[in-house]
Amino acid sequence: MKLRRRLVRFYKWRDEHLPDREFVMIVSFIIGIMAGFAAVILKNIVRFLEHLLASSFDLEANRYLYLLFPVAGILLVLIFIRYILRQPIGDGVPIVLHAISKNNGRIKPHNMYSSIITSAITTSFGGSVGLEGPTVATGAAIGSNISRALRLDYKLVILMLGSATAGAMGAIFKAPIAGIAFALEVIMLQLTSVSVLPLLIASATGALTAYFFLGQSTLYTIEYVQPFEMKNIVFYILLGVLTGLTALYFLRIYIFIHDSFEKIGKWWQRFLLGSLLLGGLIYLFPSLYGEGYNAINSSLQGDYSYVFENTFYGGLSDNTLVLVALLLMIVFFKAIATTLTFSAGGIGGIFAPTLFMGVNVGLSYALLSNFLGLDLPVSNFALAGMGGMIASVIQAPLTAIFLIAEITNGYALFMPLMITVTFSWITFRLFESRSIYTFQLAKRGELFTHHQDKTVLSLMNVKELIETNFDTVPPDATLGDLVKVISHSQRNIFPVVDEENNFMGVVWVNDIRHIVFERELYDKVKVSDLMFMPRPTVSPQESMEDIAHKFESSNHYNLPVVENGKYVGFVSRANVFSKYRELVKHFSED
Helix, strand or coil: CHHHHHHHHHHHHHHHHCCHHHHHHHHHHHHHHHHHHHHHHHHHHHHHHHHHHHHHCCCCCCCCHHHHHHHHHHHHHHHHHHHHHCCCCCCHHHHHHHHHHHCCCCCCHHHHCHHHHHHHHHHHCCCCCECHHHHHHHHHHHHHHHHHHCCCCHHHHHHHHHHHHHHHHHHHHCCHHHHHHHHHHHHCCCCCCCCHHHHHHHHHHHHHHHHHHHCCCCCCCCCCCCCCCHHHHHHHHHHHHHHHHHHHHHHHHHHHHHHHHHCCCCHHHHHHHHHHHHHHHHHHCHHHCCCCHHHHHHHHCCCCHHHCCCCCCHHHCCCHHHHHHHHHHHHHHHHHHHHHHHHHCCCCECHHHHHHHHHHHHHHHHHHHHHCCCCCCHHHHHHHHHHHHHHHHCCCHHHHHHHHHHHHCCHHHHHHHHHHHHHHHHHHHHHCCCCCCCHHHHHCCCCCCCCHHHHHHHHCCHHHHCECCCCCECCCCEHHHHHHHHHCCCCCEEEEECCCCEEEEEEEHHHHCCCCCCHHHCCCCEHHHHCECCCCCECCCCCHHHHHHHHHHHCCCEEEEEECCEEEEEEEHHHHHHHHHHHHHHHHCC
16 A cells, blocks of 8 residues: 555656656666666576586587487476466567557566576577577566556557667667667657657667676677778679578578468477477587577688587588588578477577578678689678678668677678668568568558558557447337437437347438338338348457458448447447547657
8 A cells, every 4th residue: 555655646746747758768768777687687597507508418429419408498498388477478579569569568577587588498408599589578578567557658658668679689789779770670660859869768778788797899709891892792782682582581481380380289299399300400400509699700700610510521621612501501491490499389589590590691602602713701791691681581671780780890891781781671572571570460460560550540449439329229110110219319320139139230311211201101111121231340359450441441431330240339430530630649749
């Protein structure tokens, strides 16, 4: 009771003394720090678990552990989800997009810790995924629940979700500019100039928190980035096309495997099939084990030994063509391994796998070109390949450019990054408009965050717009009975229902105007003779976008709402449009 009274006093004080704009700045600062702490905690848990496994088991001497560790890790995750948490966790970024589109920005409180625990176990035990998506989901859950506790309205809740994701991205990659770009491109509906400031605050504080606890070193260390040369433009363009096609392959294989596993009814069957296949791939290609950041760092330094370590084909490391072939095979199987990790029940993100695939595409492209007599800067093309893959896979070109520049300190690569990213994005968009984050939501018609009209419609609940002040009549009533009802009604539509409230049809006054004053018909004509079944009808569970389409295609001004055959009421075009305008105005205000 004391806490509740204190909260009430705080809400009252805030309303009187602290306007929304200033209050949001403070909240975004707090959320940025908390998102940064989430990234730091996750990184340290993974380091601890990896050190624990490495000190307890010798992977080099016992290669079969590459087969068993991923199985064990995913099993631990499933045990935690099914028997301890007892709630689904969901995928990282899609959780945020779904919350914005269909759940008024609400994310369950357990997502503030559950994604950290499960993703740390998944990746530490070799699951072929990353930590970025879970970090974003954790940050967004923090932003959502703080916003709800502070009683912010939907518009501010969405802004706090965007700020939290910017802070989480800024922290996990130590890349504050990329964090802002990610929030703008992937998460946010729309922003005004005033709304950008909370993103700046949250992203900066998230990155500073990571700097304080994890150091200021970049994620990848590049000793020397060769200057951009105009003669290489065409090769960066071709790399963009190649990464765009590789990203398309990633999305296609992701969808295919995901949909295939959804058809498997029992969770333990999905777990066994997915984890054993994953373990088999990692056994054949140990570089698929875990996030792959160490492999990326090695490759950017010109060390490709990760391709051959702990393999039965290590003796072929001196052959360039074999190296290129293995790099391409690793790219091919990395997409499968990542999807199998998710499908078997693991939790993680797709940033790390995408970066891993991108660097290997760029490496194989440059190494093969140089083998054929060209002189391409290998590290530059490896970095550009990373940017091209990220731009297409998550459909965020600005995020890709700033991310690669920040995590490598390779700002001299802006021009080749822009070229590769642009052509990669264009190539991908020629075949597919969805990102790997959005395909499931788009398939269900639940992804509206980048389309203002659809988003506003998604926020409108048909149940709140139903009008019930229509007088009903039974089908066996006479015309005389109907005239009596008409005489005291304010509407010109009369729903016809039976004794059990089953919807039978409607009578429209304009259709019977010619017989209303013919008294000799009052006892002869029945309502059942006058009614008709209108098309279309509306269900209370339908989306407002579908209802808007029904109004547009039918030209009706009122549509009956029917649930399981029972009459509920009517929804009117005027009310829908009025509510729509109200929400659009609200979102357009600074």
